[in-house]
Amino acid sequence: MRTPRYKQLHQQLKADILIGRYEEGNLLPSENTLSAKHSMTRMMVRQALSALEQEGYITRRQGKGSIVCAHQPALGLLSFRGFSEVVGETEHSATSQFLSKPQLIKWNEGFFFDLSENEHQAGCIAIERLRQVDDQPVMLEYTYLPNLNIPEFCQKQWVDSSLFRTLYQHYQLEITSVDQRIRAVTAKVKIAAQLDLDVGTPILHIHRKYGTSRQGFFVYSSLFCNTEHYAIGSIIR
Amino acid sequence: MRTPRYKQLHQQLKADILIGRYEEGNLLPSENTLSAKHSMTRMMVRQALSALEQEGYITRRQGKGSIVCAHQPALGLLSFRGFSEVVGETEHSATSQFLSKPQLIKWNEGFFFDLSENEHQAGCIAIERLRQVDDQPVMLEYTYLPNLNIPEFCQKQWVDSSLFRTLYQHYQLEITSVDQRIRAVTAKVKIAAQLDLDVGTPILHIHRKYGTSRQGFFVYSSLFCNTEHYAIGSIIR
DNA sequence: TAAAAGAACTTGTATATACAAGTTCAATTT
DNA sequence: AAATTGAACTTGTATATACAAGTTCTTTTA
Numbered sequence: 001m002r003t004p005r006y007k008q009l010h011q012q013l014k015a016d017i018l019i020g021r022y023e024e025g026n027l028l029p030s031e032n033t034l035s036a037k038h039s040m041t042r043m044m045v046r047q048a049l050s051a052l053e054q055e056g057y058i059t060r061r062q063g064k065g066s067i068v069c070a071h072q073p074a075l076g077l078l079s080f081r082g083f084s085e086v087v088g089e090t091e092h093s094a095t096s097q098f099l100s101k102p103q104l105i106k107w108n109e110g111f112f113f114d115l116s117e118n119e120h121q122a123g124c125i126a127i128e129r130l131r132q133v134d135d136q137p138v139m140l141e142y143t144y145l146p147n148l149n150i151p152e153f154c155q156k157q158w159v160d161s162s163l164f165r166t167l168y169q170h171y172q173l174e175i176t177s178v179d180q181r182i183r184a185v186t187a188k189v190k191i192a193a194q195l196d197l198d199v200g201t202p203i204l205h206i207h208r209k210y211g212t213s214r215q216g217f218f219v220y221s222s223l224f225c226n227t228e229h230y231a232i233g234s235i236i237r
Numbered sequence: 238m239r240t241p242r243y244k245q246l247h248q249q250l251k252a253d254i255l256i257g258r259y260e261e262g263n264l265l266p267s268e269n270t271l272s273a274k275h276s277m278t279r280m281m282v283r284q285a286l287s288a289l290e291q292e293g294y295i296t297r298r299q300g301k302g303s304i305v306c307a308h309q310p311a312l313g314l315l316s317f318r319g320f321s322e323v324v325g326e327t328e329h330s331a332t333s334q335f336l337s338k339p340q341l342i343k344w345n346e347g348f349f350f351d352l353s354e355n356e357h358q359a360g361c362i363a364i365e366r367l368r369q370v371d372d373q374p375v376m377l378e379y380t381y382l383p384n385l386n387i388p389e390f391c392q393k394q395w396v397d398s399s400l401f402r403t404l405y406q407h408y409q410l411e412i413t414s415v416d417q418r419i420r421a422v423t424a425k426v427k428i429a430a431q432l433d434l435d436v437g438t439p440i441l442h443i444h445r446k447y448g449t450s451r452q453g454f455f456v457y458s459s460l461f462c463n464t465e466h467y468a469i470g471s472i473i474r
Numbered sequence: 475t476a477a478a479a480g481a482a483c484t485t486g487t488a489t490a491t492a493c494a495a496g497t498t499c500a501a502t503t504t
Numbered sequence: 505a506a507a508t509t510g511a512a513c514t515t516g517t518a519t520a521t522a523c524a525a526g527t528t529c530t531t532t533t534a
Contacts, residue, residue: 004517030484041519043280046485054291062485063526180471183464184421184439202421202439207468231418231444241487267514278489283515299515300496477534484527494517502509 005040010048017057017068027065028058095135096161099128099194102154104147111144112207113220119146125153127163130194133230137195140224148217163219167212175219177211187224195226204232242277247285254294254305264302265295332372333398336365336431339391341384348381349444350457356383362390364400367431370467374432377461385454400456404449412456414448424461432463441469 016022028034031049035042049066052058058066107115107124124144131139143163147153150171159165167173185205192199204225209218225232253259265271268286272279286303289295295303344352344361361381368376380400384390387408396402404410422442429436441462446455462469 006517027484032484043520044518047517049485050287060485061526063483063528065484065527178471181468182419182441182470183468184441184462185464186439202423204419204421204441225421227420227422231420233416233418243487264514269514280490281488284487286515297515298496300498300513302497302514475534477532479530479532481530482528485525487524488522489520491520492518495515497514498512500509500511502507504505504507 005038006044006047007051009034009038009040009045010051013048013052014055014057017052022068024068024070026068028068030065095132097130097132099130100126102127104154107144111220112222113209113218115146116216118148118216119218122146122148125150136229138226138230140191140194142222144220144222146217149214167219172213173217174213175210176213178208179211180206180208182206187226191224195224197226197228201226201228203227206232242275243281243284244288246271246275246277246282247288250285250289251292251294254289259305261305261307263305265305267302332369334367334369336367337363339364341391344381348457349459350446350455352383353453355385355453356455359383359385362387373466375463375467377428377431379459381457381459383454386451404456409450410454411450412447413450415445416448417443417445419443424463428461432461434463434465438463438465440464443469 013022013028022028028049029037031042031045034045034048038045049058049060052066053060056069058068060066102125105124105126107120123146125147127141127143127145129141129143130137131141145153150167150173153170156166156170159169164175183205184202187195187197187199187201187203189199191197191203192201195203197203204223204227206221206223206225208221208223210221211218250259250265259265265286266274268279268282271282271285275282286295286297289303290297293306295305297303339362342361342363344357360383362384364378364380364382366378366380367374368378382390387404387410390407393403393407396406401412420442421439424432424434424436424438424440426436428434428440429438432440434440441460441464443458443460443462445458445460447458448455
């Protein structure tokens with residue numbers, strides 16, 4: 001037996017949700033239906049559903065069924081909200097553009113997180129992105145990933161302008177944890193220019209280290225955020 | 238049947254871990270042992286253990302057993318790290334003092350999160366704390382909780398100077414989620430004085446809404462952090 | 475017509491059992 | 505003495521079954 005059947009079902013259901021086969025708000029097939037269709041016990045189906053629930057893909061209601069959730073990005077990090085309407089549900093148009101295409105470089109000396117020998121030798125793929133909300137630049141993001149077992153990453157087509165979705169699509173890499181450090185600093189000349197701010201404006205500086213489903217593979221980010229009009233929001237469960 | 242037996246076991250094991258009955262790094266009794274001792278199926282024991290694992294109290298290893306983890310605070314939020322040694326494990330002495338004892342007041346007009354009718358009527362318990370690292374003030378924290386079913390809170394003895402541990406001890410309230418907004422702002426006169434900073438220094442301003450194990454009960458915080466020497470760190474799993 | 479009861483579904487809790495697979499350590503073999 | 509084997513433990517995967525409890529909709533009753 002290679003991978004357990006309930007894990008297969010879990011993966012399949014997750015994939016189905018992600019491609020929209022089951023729309024959010026709708027019900028998944030009932031446990032009995034799934035158990036019959038895949039000829040496995042209801043207990044095993046429940047194990048698969050529990051995993052989905054834990055990951056936030058579904059919620060379950062006794063007597064009702066398993067309801068597909070609005071899928072939140074990986075860990076609920078990194079969402080923008082207008083500060084004036086802190087709890088408002090107003091949607092903003094968010095776009096993202098490359099300042100430079102992903103390219104293979106050497107790791108910077110004195111990188112902001114410690115690197116393993118493996119990572120250091122592999123070299124670094126650097127990505128510079130500028131994120132805009134309502135056509136205003138609000139976030140400058142430098143992302144670095146080790147060139148380890150992600151063949152031809154720089155040539156790959158990006159999925160939804162999302163690094164994480166791209167990594168999942170092409171390499172089945174999922175983000176499983178985040179370790180971050182947040183500071184308030186003043187915008188220096190270069191950053192201020194990119195974010196269209198006066199030099200000296202207070203901005204957020206965030207260092208992030210993302211853990212993934214692949215042991216020892218991490219993604220690193222350095223973010224500069226203008227929070228004059230939009231706060232950085234995150235929901236953690 | 239009031240509360241399911243596996244949930245009872247789950248709560249009991251959790252309590253045992255928290256009071257140190259099972260030390261971190263040690264093994265829990267095996268599933269068969271627990272199943273015999275509590276006369277329930279191994280499957281039910283496994284449900285209890287799965288919940289513990291999900292909450293981060295134990296990890297499980299096939300063939301080995303269930304290992305008690307070093308218990309991380311609720312959601313891994315809010316830890317300080319010296320910025321110069323971003324990944325360093327150096328410990329800092331953290332202390333916390335009240336600027337004013339918890340007191341019952343009216344909710345502020347234009348509170349930073351929307352309040353339910355219930356919360357608004359109940360009134361607000363306000364807490365002002367100043368947190369110091371290595372005897373330097375680094376964080377000013379205003380906490381507000383509705384005076385809902387937490388009788389005599391203002392008279393209660395605090396546990397480990399921790400609001401959350403206090404709420405758990407006296408009312409079995411656990412923090413289950415956090416919704417936060419982070420901005421970089423400049424220190425105004427009053428805040429600057431409290432944090433021993435020059436007016437205009439960039440600081441973090443964080444609004445938080447904590448969800449709890451009790452439906453509809455939330456804790457609100459407004460934080461001002463000096464991040465010149467210590468960054469706000471968080472690990473999310 | 476409106477309320478109550480019931481049938482048919484859903485997920486939740488629970489028992490009993492079996493074997494697979496990883497870990498540990500003692501007993502046996504080389 | 506060192507390596508191998510094997511027994512006895514651990515957690516992981518799996519089946520089959522039963523009833524409790526919540527939801528929904530239809531049927532019956534008042």
